[in-house]
Amino acid sequence: MVVFMGKKEIDHISRILAEEKIVVFSPYEDEIYSEIEKCQNCSLCLAFCPVFEVTDKFYPGPRGIADELSRDVREFWRASNIVYMCTLCGQCQEKCPVNAPIPEVVVLLRSKIFVQRPDLVPEELKTLLENVSKYGYIFEPMSNEERGESLKGRLEMIGLPLTKDPPLEKGSKIAYFPGCQAETRLLDVKEAGKLVLEAFNVNYGIPEGWKCCGLPIRLIGDSAMADELQRGFFEKIKELGVREVVTTCAGCASELRAAAKHLGSGIHVRHLIEFLFEEVGVDVISRKACNGGNVKVALHEPCHLGRHVGRYVVAYAERILKALPNVNYAGMKGADECCGAGGLLKFHDPTVSAAIRSRKLDVISKSGAGLVVAPCPLCTVNISEGVARRKLSVGIDDFTVFLAKRIYSKEV
Ligand code: SF4
Numbered sequence: 001m002v003v004f005m006g007k008k009e010i011d012h013i014s015r016i017l018a019e020e021k022i023v024v025f026s027p028y029e030d031e032i033y034s035e036i037e038k039c040q041n042c043s044l045c046l047a048f049c050p051v052f053e054v055t056d057k058f059y060p061g062p063r064g065i066a067d068e069l070s071r072d073v074r075e076f077w078r079a080s081n082i083v084y085m086c087t088l089c090g091q092c093q094e095k096c097p098v099n100a101p102i103p104e105v106v107v108l109l110r111s112k113i114f115v116q117r118p119d120l121v122p123e124e125l126k127t128l129l130e131n132v133s134k135y136g137y138i139f140e141p142m143s144n145e146e147r148g149e150s151l152k153g154r155l156e157m158i159g160l161p162l163t164k165d166p167p168l169e170k171g172s173k174i175a176y177f178p179g180c181q182a183e184t185r186l187l188d189v190k191e192a193g194k195l196v197l198e199a200f201n202v203n204y205g206i207p208e209g210w211k212c213c214g215l216p217i218r219l220i221g222d223s224a225m226a227d228e229l230q231r232g233f234f235e236k237i238k239e240l241g242v243r244e245v246v247t248t249c250a251g252c253a254s255e256l257r258a259a260a261k262h263l264g265s266g267i268h269v270r271h272l273i274e275f276l277f278e279e280v281g282v283d284v285i286s287r288k289a290c291n292g293g294n295v296k297v298a299l300h301e302p303c304h305l306g307r308h309v310g311r312y313v314v315a316y317a318e319r320i321l322k323a324l325p326n327v328n329y330a331g332m333k334g335a336d337e338c339c340g341a342g343g344l345l346k347f348h349d350p351t352v353s354a355a356i357r358s359r360k361l362d363v364i365s366k367s368g369a370g371l372v373v374a375p376c377p378l379c380t381v382n383i384s385e386g387v388a389r390r391k392l393s394v395g396i397d398d399f400t401v402f403l404a405k406r407i408y409s410k411e412v
């Protein structure tokens, strides 16, 4: 007898069967696994996997994951020592002749391990999950006082004004979603996002009580919690009649967009770059963002934006940068190479993550750019740390902050 079930029912039954160590695969998951069986063992992906390269072949790479799973997909726990090493950069899938969905398999494996063998989930990732349960974000937020001081100092330094958070309400057109990094670490990104939207008279608001987009939760393996958070978020903004989300984070953009589709929410999710390019237009952007001196700028292409959302967003970013007055755009060979922070590798194995970042720093050094902009707060923080450690003279800015500075301040 064949029984058709929805995702909720499958999650519920999976949890019950997990106690008996029985694995349930949804039709969607079965489809993903069967895609892996197409792997031809050609090894092409190995040449592009950053983790394979820096771990001196300890990590078996995408082919190893594909190979192991194509032999016995049900014994997913055999892969537990490798699935948390993947940055989910997607370089393997992009180069694979049969388009084997390695990143999707890695995420699925993590979710199976989380349900069936929680003892195999790395402790440092469990801590991040506890943060989400406690604070709503993957990092513990600063106290109000500390946050106020830090934000004031940072905005004064970069010449941007401090504005209030406008609440999302009935009649708002856009829900602005800053993401955990911008809310708890790179505070100026959230402010810059607001300022850019205001500069172009966008009718937006910030959803009250918004929480993590769900990406880190899904990457730890708790896909049920990620779905629940995302479903709640979409329902809340829909109650206000809002149908569009704009975010300044590459990871949030890719996750919320996929979730909106997967949950059938009818919500349109875009990165700020997409929104500006498609709704405002390059000419208007360049007329507004006309401040600041001459600077040679290169673009870091976050994996979650270029490979997970789509190359066209990176092309939009390039078009915007090329159009800005006094900005000399420098093409960077290796712009789309992973910075090492993705897939939670930065938290799981900081040494391997830093080794991948080191390759990225070589790419940046060779570019000759005076400033590198990254349309993702996670990449910006990660690359900035590397630049400071290596004492490179190049500047690193989040794309949104750079744009806000070109609009509002004289100093860039
Ligand atoms: S997604 Fe990136 S890190 Fe993961 S296996 Fe593929 S190439 Fe390697």
Ligand code: SF4
Binding pocket: 038, 039, 040, 041, 042, 043, 044, 045, 046, 062, 063, 066, 092, 095, 096, 097, 098, 099, 100
């Ligand atoms: S995953 Fe793709 S690129 Fe890698 S070995 Fe298999 S077929 Fe080749």
